């Protein structure tokens with residue numbers, strides 16, 4: 001019998017990405033509603049699943065997959081039938097450019113710095129200089145990236161919604177939660193992506209118990 005599909009993790013922007021992709025694709029899954037920094041990622045059983053002790057993790061058949069960007073891309077490639085990731089060519093190359101840019105320049109280099117040193121200084125330490133630099137760098141990157149929206153495209157890759165939009169939207173939400181100003185084209189873009197029915201359902205699925 002095929003193993004159940006299981007998503008581990010709720011209550012985080014990264015987990016929301018995977019809930020959203022699963023729901024966009026209409027895939028059944030069981031949600032294990034564990035949260036970061038709750039002790040639930042530190043149990044021996046969870047560490048056997050993911051020695052890094054992070055959420056989200058997807059179990060799909062025999063596969064155990066970490067890293068939200070990789071999971072969204074895997075789901076799109078495996079179950080999308082043309083949805084969430086372009087089949088080939090320049091559009092597919094652009095998909096990977098956006099996923100890499102969002103994961104590195106928007107998430108890891110800027111928003112995660114603020115997460116650690118502004119929101120959780122009791123764990124990661126105070127770093128006001130790094131925080132100010134992260135805010136400035138975010139502004140530079142997101143303003144430059146807004147130029148791609150100038151041609152009036154609906155989503156990052158054009159007319160079709162993709163996994164890159166899932167990642168970008170969760171980062172924009174995250175930025176707003178930290179009172180990081182967003183250029184107007186990104187606010188309008190976020191209105192479009194969050195209007196998708198799957199986004200609302202994913203937020204409900206990702207809500208903390």
Ligand SMILES: N[C@@H](CCC(=O)N[C@@H](CS)C(=O)NCC(=O)O)C(=O)O
Pocket residue numbers: 012013014015036037041053054055056066067068069
């Ligand atoms: N790059 C990873 C980051 C995963 C991550 O840092 N998850 C956080 C919650 S958003 C977590 O599990 N933190 C718990 C911890 O660091 O112990 C991804 O995109 O999946």
